[in-house]
Amino acid sequence: MTEVGMRRSSLSTMAFTSVLLFICSIYSCYAQVPLLMWTSDGSNMPHLAQPIAGQTLSGGQLASYMKSALSIAPHNVVLFLQDKLSMEDFTMYGGVFGNKQDSAFSNVESALQMSSSPLMLPALDWSASHSILELFQGELGIPAVHIDPSTLKEIKLNTAQPSLLAVHLPYTAGDQTKELLLKNDAIIGEVLNMFKSQDVPYTAVYTGLKPSRVIEETPVMAGRSVGRSLLQAPSEPSVKPPVVFNDTSGPCILLWADTLLASYKGEEVDLARDIFNGSAEVTAGSVCNETVSRLVLNYKNVLGFQSLQLIFSMRKIFFAVSARNWSVMEQVVLEYDGQRAIFNGSSGIYSPAEYSFHCQNVGNAQSPLLVPYSATDNATEWTLSFTDFQIQGFNVTGNNFSYASDCAGFFTPGIWMGLLTSLLMVLILTYGLHMIMQLRTMDRFDDPKGPAISVPQSE
Known part of the structure; x- marks a missing residue:
């Protein structure tokens, strides 16, 4: 890599780190997902203004961003749609804030560094992320092809016409989160290598269909006291409409x-x-x-x-x-x-x-x-x-x-267990009371002070 390329990569990494640090330090997510968009090395994408920190993008604003990006970016689009994703996942498992070699997003970070002008939207209304597939289908005028990572070797791309590929990635919260994110990142790397091996320029989008973590931040209203207040249960996050x-x-x-x-x-x-x-x-x-x-x-x-x-x-x-x-x-x-x-x-x-x-x-x-x-x-x-x-x-x-x-009946298994246990206890108690009531005292007693009983013996 030339000195200019190394300098550009270093500046891109510093800019990416600064943006994420700034966003995460002043912003808390509430039912929001991040969206990352980049192009292949050598392809261009218009420099789009980053949203104001703390601003949540709606579906209409997302459509405006995507339309502007596709005006120049390659029309071979691949969507990486993860079941759940939040900014905290990049904070906890990414290499930007920790050890670069221990990152669960190494392929994504490398692709962002190689892209000339990546787009990073940290706060997208997660209900709008469900329409991203339909949004690209409308802009490109073609249906999406849902691909299985195991069939990547069979896919042949045509640079003469646009394509829209969708890759669904799982997510599991808990101890296995990082291992699963590493597997997802490996799948992303395989898909990007497929485009590179076939010499096809691409536009990639990585986002989540739901937030993996929901942190509520109660806004302070103008003129409102910030002193003591009663604790209350946090409100439930918004759910997808029917x-x-x-x-x-x-x-x-x-x-x-x-x-x-x-x-x-x-x-x-x-x-x-x-x-x-x-x-x-x-x-x-x-x-x-x-x-x-x-x-x-x-x-x-x-x-x-x-x-x-x-x-x-x-x-x-x-x-x-x-x-x-x-x-x-x-x-x-x-x-x-x-x-x-x-x-x-x-x-x-x-x-x-x-x-x-x-x-x-x-x-x-x-x-x-x-x-x-x-x-x-x-x-x-x-x-x-x-x-x-x-x-x-x-x-x-x-x-x-x-x-x-x-559909659940009134007598659930738990209710049946309680009823049968109670009936068994009642039967045992009834049997015990019946036994006690059957006890009778003797009507005659031996007198220990009286004469001893003499039993004659016959010779």
Whole structure:
């Protein structure tokens, strides 16, 4: 490396360190994620003004940054979307604030140093990070290709046309965090080396879909006393809004889930990862009326299929026994490349029509609320597992769920254990009292002061 290149690398490292130190010293994250963007060595990106320290960027501001960057930057874009990421991860495990050789982000830091003008956004509203994939798809006019790191050798890039690759990276909090971040950084290095080996200029983005750490900072209002105050429980961080399908009269179907895991022949994907972005394309094909609600979630390039649809079919049925209408999940259908896998959910997924349905675990394995229609159906090749699942297909008002009818029964295992233990204790106590009540005192006693009993002996 020439002296000029070494000087530029040194200055870039010092600038990167100064920016992160300044931001972290005066700023605390509240439901925010960082975003790093850089280009390959030799490619240019416009010098974009860094946001004011403490400013949280919204989705609209992010779109403005991305549009300005893509005006010059290469249109071969790779997105590294980590499940969770916060600025504290760089502080604790990065080499900028500690030992460079012990960094969990060595490939990312090296790429930032080699880039001419990297963009670092420390405080992005994490709800906006869910729309980053859709944002790039709209700017580039092409669909995203979700790639598996194990198939990197099979990917051939074409410099004549733009490309959009998405790489999903896991995150686990705890003792294994650094090891997992090291593995993620190795994957990032492999992807960047693929671009370099094929001599393709690229634009890379590294961000998180959720914050890994949430630190609340209570702002001091002007004119407000900063003396003693009562302690109170910290407010819960904002959560992602539900998926909403709107017809001509307004919202008519709501869906929320923490995860929608689908596994096909050993490969698993979370279908809830990219659907909470408010895009109408996600729910294209859905319908709803007074008696039928059909929510369709559309995906592309998932589990090796070009197109995949997850369909929830609900019907409003009147039951004379309860004298009320009920919302019944008739089917959960997977349509993929001309094939169908059908699950019956009417046996356990139902609620009063005025309520929403909620269940902590819905699936066809551990909690068999979804049953394949037949043993020969394609559904036997799939494993579905929905966690913290909530859906409402009728009587929707606004974007909020109605009262939830939970799938958990009243007599939970804990209640049954308590009842049986109490019954056993009552039986033991009853038996003991019965034994005590059966005790009788003797009506005659021997007199120790009287004459001794004489027993004659016969010769």
